[in-house]
Amino acid sequence: MDAFTYRSGEAFCEGIPLEELAKNYGTPLYVYSGAALDARCEALKAAFSGHPTLPCYAVKANTNLSILKRIAAHGFGADVVSVGELEKALLAGVPADRIVYSGVGKLRSEIERALDVGILSFNVESVGELTLIAEVAQKKQKRAPVTLRINPNVDAKTNPYIATGLYSTKFGIAENEMTWFLEIASNNRWLDLVGLSCHIGSQITDVKPFREVAERMATLSREIQAKGFELRLLDLGGGLGIRYQNESPPDFAEYARTLIPAAEAAGVRLLIEPGRSLVGNVGVLLSRVLYVKRTPAKTFVIVDAAMNDLLRPSIYRSYHEIRAVRDGGTSRIENVDVVGPICETGDFLGLDRTLPELKPGDYVFVEGAGAYGFAMASNYNTRPRASEVMVDGSEARVVRRRETLEQLLAPELVD
Numbered sequence: 545m546d547a548f549t550y551r552s553g554e555a556f557c558e559g560i561p562l563e564e565l566a567k568n569y570g571t572p573l574y575v576y577s578g579a580a581l582d583a584r585c586e587a588l589k590a591a592f593s594g595h596p597t598l599p600c601y602a603v604k605a606n607t608n609l610s611i612l613k614r615i616a617a618h619g620f621g622a623d624v625v626s627v628g629e630l631e632k633a634l635l636a637g638v639p640a641d642r643i644v645y646s647g648v649g650k651l652r653s654e655i656e657r658a659l660d661v662g663i664l665s666f667n668v669e670s671v672g673e674l675t676l677i678a679e680v681a682q683k684k685q686k687r688a689p690v691t692l693r694i695n696p697n698v699d700a701k702t703n704p705y706i707a708t709g710l711y712s713t714k715f716g717i718a719e720n721e722m723t724w725f726l727e728i729a730s731n732n733r734w735l736d737l738v739g740l741s742c743h744i745g746s747q748i749t750d751v752k753p754f755r756e757v758a759e760r761m762a763t764l765s766r767e768i769q770a771k772g773f774e775l776r777l778l779d780l781g782g783g784l785g786i787r788y789q790n791e792s793p794p795d796f797a798e799y800a801r802t803l804i805p806a807a808e809a810a811g812v813r814l815l816i817e818p819g820r821s822l823v824g825n826v827g828v829l830l831s832r833v834l835y836v837k838r839t840p841a842k843t844f845v846i847v848d849a850a851m852n853d854l855l856r857p858s859i860y861r862s863y864h865e866i867r868a869v870r871d872g873g874t875s876r877i878e879n880v881d882v883v884g885p886i887c888e889t890g891d892f893l894g895l896d897r898t899l900p901e902l903k904p905g906d907y908v909f910v911e912g913a914g915a916y917g918f919a920m921a922s923n924y925n926t927r928p929r930a931s932e933v934m935v936d937g938s939e940a941r942v943v944r945r946r947e948t949l950e951q952l953l954a955p956e957l958v959d
């Protein structure tokens with residue numbers, strides 16, 4: 545479904561004009577479509593209905609509590625990478641036994657809390673971590689469920705900053721080190737090896753790396769089962785890409801057809817950790833034009849959203865479609881850079897874009913901002929973070945209040 549559409553030249557989210565949202569709630573403003581989010585969740589579930597599968601939403605993609613609650617209500621689990629994300633997932637109603645804990649730098653206190661609440665598994669990345677988990681588990685006299693996160697050394701053919709499945713990255717365990725990990729697990733009764741996991745990167749638009757990894761993980765699972773370990777799950781991570789510009793990523797059905805055979809071959813439950821593919825295209829970032837600056841070299845449309853609100857264009861050079869909220873079709877078309885107010889040349893939302901001629905007070909929106917948008921926002925340049933609203937039909941509600949200067953300054957008012 546396309547939740548963001550034009551009607552008579554005016555952009556809407558479901559039943560509400562974006563301009564109305566901008567005027568009511570101010571800008572910069574993240575706008576999410578509830579119906580689009582529900583549709584993505586249900587489409588994913590339907591695609592994987594042929595095999596027992598637990599989708600664990602990768603909370604990092606968008607940590608808003610209302611988004612989490614909504615995803616939890618579809619029966620999803622969660623993939624978390626910090627105790628903060630763990631608490632948010634629990635608060636949103638995700639049962640602890642549907643939560644997996646990923647990440648290369650888990651703290652002792654985080655491991656303790658996760659063990660206390662009874663998560664489904666720790667996705668283990670190093671010997672140091674496995675040893676620490678065993679120590680904490682023994683202290684608490686409670687077995688710790690673990691999966692070994694394998695680094696399959698597969699090139700996901702994505703931006704190097706979000707590729708995680710190569711030996712040159714900090715992630716996972718190389719296959720030739722597995723015997724070492726298996727020995728530790730089999731000699732320690734406080735460790736319960738429940739399966740294998742992997743995650744090879746994000747924004748993957750080709751099915752081949754998924755297939756390659758799924759097959760390899762199935763083979764590895766069978767080898768480990770042959771050694772007497774009773775594996776119960778295979779976690780194949782997240783990473784499915786979305787369309788930002790002209791990509792054509794696999795749809796959920798093709799993705800499921802690629803992954804399910806691996807779990808079937810291993811005779812275990814399948815876990816996946818989708819983030820971007822669920823929330824990426826259910827949100828936009830709405831912004832107001834402050835100035836139009838015409839220089840001999842270029843025209844800059846200076847808007848009130850910046851790299852602190854949406855970091856992806858600046859750090860990954862990623863492309864997000866930018867559209868005028870009123871796209872009347874009558875005005876002149878201009879080639880412009882859409883930039884924010886931050887004092888960095890790297891502060892842009894889009895370069896060399898063709899947009900209708902804009903003037904101060906007009907609104908634009910940045911598409912595909914539902915994933916790694918607000919979640920990566922900062923206070924750089926002492927800018928309070930944006931507000932977020934959720935639209936359902938013709939109703940909108942604030943799901944995160946705009947940060948105030950007072951809130952921003954409070955932690956520093958120490959004397």
Ligand SMILES: Cc1ncc(COP(=O)(O)O)c(C=O)c1O
Pocket residue numbers: 602605623646647743745746747781782783784817818819820821915
């Ligand atoms: C371990 C793990 N699982 C899942 C994800 C979610 O990836 P995506 O949002 O691309 O689906 C990530 C993101 O980097 C991750 O690190």
